[in-house]
Amino acid sequence: MNARTQTATAAQITPELRRWIIAQAEAGCEPAAVLQAMRAAGWSENVTTQALEETLAEHLRSQGVAADALIAQASRPVPEPDVEGEPVWLDAGDRRVALLGTVALPRIVIFGGFLSDEECEALKAQAAPRLKRSLTVDTRTGGEELNDDRTSAGMFFTRGESPLVERIEARIARLLNWPVERGEGIQVLRYGVGAEYKPHYDYFDPAAPGTAKLTERGGQRVGTLVMYLDEPLRGGATTFPEAGISVAPRRGNAVFFSYPMPHPATRTLHGGAPVLEGEKWIATKWLREGPY
Incomplete structure (x- = not known):
C-alpha cells in the first residue's frame, strides 16, 4: 500500500x-x-x-x-466469483452460467445451469457402481467414520479422472477464480427418501486433535460448491439454519459458499434437509487454501 x-x-x-x-x-x-x-x-x-x-x-x-x-x-484470500456490476450471466469458460442470487454473510452465490442435463446423467452413471455408505471426517484422528448425521451413499472421483470430470473442474476453477490444484476430488452423493446430512461446518476444527493430519495436504478448506445432479419431488434443500436460508436442489444448478476462517463467525453452518419424496443426487467440490 x-x-x-x-x-x-x-x-x-x-x-x-x-x-x-x-x-x-x-x-x-x-x-x-x-x-x-x-x-x-x-x-x-x-x-x-x-x-x-x-x-x-x-x-x-x-x-x-x-x-x-x-x-x-x-483477511486471507478465498475463492470468489466475479459478480462485480451484478451480471446476469457469468463466463465459466466453456459455458455461460446464470447468476441467480448472492448473500454477503454467509457468503453464498447461487448459480443456474452450471451443469447440462447430459453432464448430470453422465456423472451419475460414472459414480453409481462405486457408491457406498457415506463417511464423515473424524477430526479426533484425522481419518473417517460412520456417522448417523449423514445417511447418504457416496464416492469420490480422483481429480482429472475422466474428460468429464476434468472439464467440470476447469469450469469450477474459472468461475470461482481458484486453481484446479487447490481442490479436492469431486464427491458424488445419492440421497433416498429420509436421507439427510444434519447441519455441520465444512472446515476442520482447529482445536480438534486430528486437524493437523487433515490439513497436512492442502491446508484448510476455504470454500464449497454443491452441484445438483438430480432433484427430488419434495425436500432435500441445502439449508443454512443460522441465516434462515434454504436453497432448492434444482437439477443443473449449484450453490457456492466460502469461509475465510475456520470459525462459526462465517455463519456457514449448513445441512442437507431430509428427502421427503423421490431421490436427490449432488456433486460436491471442496476447495483448499493451498495445493491439494
Whole structure:
C-alpha cells in the first residue's frame, strides 16, 4: 500500500467507525465476526483490515484477548466469483452460467445451469457402481467414520479422472477464480427418501486433535460448491439454519459458499434437509487454501 492509499484509507476510519468496532467487541463479538459484518456492509478490504488492526486488535489485546490470529485468517484470500456490476450471466469458460442470487454473510452465490442435463446423467452413471455408505471426517484422528448425521451413499472421483470430470473442474476453477490444484476430488452423493446430512461446518476444527493430519495436504478448506445432479419431488434443500436460508436442489444448478476462517463467525453452518419424496443426487467440490 502506498502513502496515498494509506492516507485515503485512514480518512475512512472515522471516530464513529472506531466506536462501533469497540462496541461490538464489548458486546462479545469475535474479531472474525466484526470483519465479516464490515465486509457485508460494503467497507473495502483495506479499510476493514486496517480498522481492525488499529482499533479492535488494540482494544482486545488490552482485555487480554489474542485477536491477531483470527484477523489474519479472516483477511486471507478465498475463492470468489466475479459478480462485480451484478451480471446476469457469468463466463465459466466453456459455458455461460446464470447468476441467480448472492448473500454477503454467509457468503453464498447461487448459480443456474452450471451443469447440462447430459453432464448430470453422465456423472451419475460414472459414480453409481462405486457408491457406498457415506463417511464423515473424524477430526479426533484425522481419518473417517460412520456417522448417523449423514445417511447418504457416496464416492469420490480422483481429480482429472475422466474428460468429464476434468472439464467440470476447469469450469469450477474459472468461475470461482481458484486453481484446479487447490481442490479436492469431486464427491458424488445419492440421497433416498429420509436421507439427510444434519447441519455441520465444512472446515476442520482447529482445536480438534486430528486437524493437523487433515490439513497436512492442502491446508484448510476455504470454500464449497454443491452441484445438483438430480432433484427430488419434495425436500432435500441445502439449508443454512443460522441465516434462515434454504436453497432448492434444482437439477443443473449449484450453490457456492466460502469461509475465510475456520470459525462459526462465517455463519456457514449448513445441512442437507431430509428427502421427503423421490431421490436427490449432488456433486460436491471442496476447495483448499493451498495445493491439494
